[in-house]
Amino acid sequence: MFDALMIEKTADGTQSVHVGPVADDRLPDGDVTVRVEWSTLNYKDALAITGRGPVVRQFPMVPGIDFAGTVETSAHPGIAPGDRVVLNGWGVGEKHWGGLAGRARVKGEWLVPLPDAFTTRQAMAIGTAGYTAMLCVLALEHQGITPDRSPVLVTGAAGGVGSVAVMLLARLGYHVAAVTGRPGEQDYLTELGASEVLPRDGFSGPSRPLEKARWAGAVDVAGGAVLANVCAAMLPDGVVTACGLAAGMDFPTTVAPFILRGVTLVGIDSVMCPRPRRLAAWRRLAELIDPAKLEAMVTEIPLADAPATATALLDGKVRGRIILRAP
Template identity: 60%
Template sequence: MFNGILIDKDDTGYHVRLTAIDEAQLPEGDVTVRVSHSTLNYKDALAITNKGPIVRSFPMVPGVDLAGTVAQSSNPDFKPGDQVLLNGWGVGEGHWGGLAQVARLHGKWLIPLPEAFTASQAMAIGTAGYTAMLAVMALEKNGVTPDKGEVLVTGANGGVGSFSIAILAKLGYRVVASTGRAAESDYLMQLGAAQIIDRATLSEPGRPLAKERWAGAIDSVGSHTLANVCASMRYWGTVAACGLAQGMDFPASVAPFILRGVTLAGIDSVMRPRQDRIDAWARLASDLDQQKLALITHEIGLSEAIDTAHRLMEGQVRGRVVVDTQR
């Protein structure tokens, strides 16, 4: 038996509880992992609070991230005692995830835990930091270098935004952070932001083309914000889009793309090929100032995850939440 958060649905409604689970209930997989740490992402909060159609089968253990130690394996790439981590692959949505003390998984979803990080540090980074690194790499691929001009980060107080600022600043970019929480300005400046702007300047309907400003941008907001970001890009600028906090719609025109050569790069972290994941985590080991993790992260126990998910949905949680599954 092990403890885990279990989501179920029946005729009486949607139920979420922390409970003891029999290992015999675990889904199919060729690697069993003793999970030491997981995270609480926006997607996990949607699943726990039932605010979005995240869970695709019931019962379900949420948690799109996990790190831990291999307990059993019939996969030749892993053996008992190996330290591993997982991000995405539909775990916590269609396959039991990381908000439990044990997970049974397919080895093709796992990568070795980089030596630079402890399990707790890897989960402090989690899908948010890994996605931010993929977005930075997309900007680099399209020639957005620090000398080209300012880079905008929207949704700056969220996990992806926080890591994007920290990584870009260490790489020498001048980062402008967009946030709706002016009280968090000091936090964003400590991460490396050179300037803070109010998200209201981007969140309302705008013009097809605006004054050129940004050489690059990382957007986790979507909707009007993404449209306005695209409209204010410099010639040959690149926007890496990886979220939809404001909405899934994209009320924009083709003008930035055909008149300024702007690139809109979609960042999918869930189904990313294994080598891309390994490359991104290698970059995180070299390009993320680990001292910033304490600013970005706070840790809770598994018993606190359900309440924290509700607070996250209410906008009361800053940065990253690491979940210690052993408490």
């Protein structure tokens, strides 16, 4: 038996969430069983737990799109009992039971060896949010956005992806402009390395086809009007990485930034990202993460508090990263 947070749905479509014991024989198919040590609460997990978004594809479901822990049993070549591993994405917490539990059974190819630089707790302090932020930074580098081509804009900067993106970009020497809707987070973002903190109001209204060119690169977690405003204000040959939809799935813009300034919009898919890119991201994270700054962005909660915290996260009341010790 192990404890898990379970989402269930009745015949009339009513969703319920509870924490309780689950028998091992209910675990889904997979060739590796992991003793989960730490997991996280991400934006997608919050949508699943609250039912505000159609994240869960089948019920009952254990949410949690990532986890870190130690392998208990394995029938997968190259993975052995005792290995420390991390998982991000692959539909876990959506179509396959996820990490908000004491145990998980998954396909071995979904797992990445945990770098020696990190404890399993630190791995989940980074989590899918930090791994996604690293993918954004790698994409900016691949597109030629180097520190001498700053500034780089980060939207949703006080959230999970944004916080890690600010820290990584600052560590690499970029001039980072952090956008947030919470003025009280200015000191927090400055401590992470932001060179300037900008109010979200300046990015949330209707955009013109082109705005004053200001940004060489951008990490956008918002989508919607925010992404449109960011694209309109890019410098010539600027690069925008898009990895979220906190402000909406629509994209109310024109082709002007792309054909008049040569702006590149790069989509970041952390869920089905190929394994070599995942390994590269975790290697770079091991090189760049400042443990003290990472700890400063972490809030630890018990599993029983996940439903209430999920609501707060969607309401924009959560800073940084939320981690949970497995029960």
